[in-house]
Amino acid sequence: QVQLVESGGGLVQAGGSLRLSCAASGRTFSSYNMAWFRQVPGKERENVAAIRSWSGGSTTYADSVKGRFTISRDNAKNTLYLQMNSLKPEDTAVYYCAATFSSLLLRTNFRDYSYWGQGTQVTVSS
Secondary structure, three states, rough: OEEEEEEEEEEEOOOOOOEEEEEEEOOHHHHEEEEEEEOOOOOOOEEEEEEEEOOOOOOEEEEOOOOOEEEEEHHHHHEEEEEEEOOOHHHHHEEEEEEEEOOOOOOOHHHOOEEEEOOOEEEOOO
């Protein structure tokens, strides 16, 4: 089992940057595939990015964030990151990190993830 705590959200102007962090408990963080999701009221939770377990050599991104967001992990620190650049008002949402058991396939459906953080609010003003 793994417990997740996000941080780094806040209010930023359009075009600005934020870096989200997700601190994980437990000794097996490196063995989980990890992902960031976001959600706005009335809409389903949307995958932003995902990264494979261990070295994190494989990543995937939603089309809406490609070229602007970067997911990474530091297994020595049990931490997942999301670097968000060139932010847009439509990026405003609650951002969640999530974990699922290691697999070759990087899943992007929130129903495939077993462990979730409490979320952190990101607000981008125009």
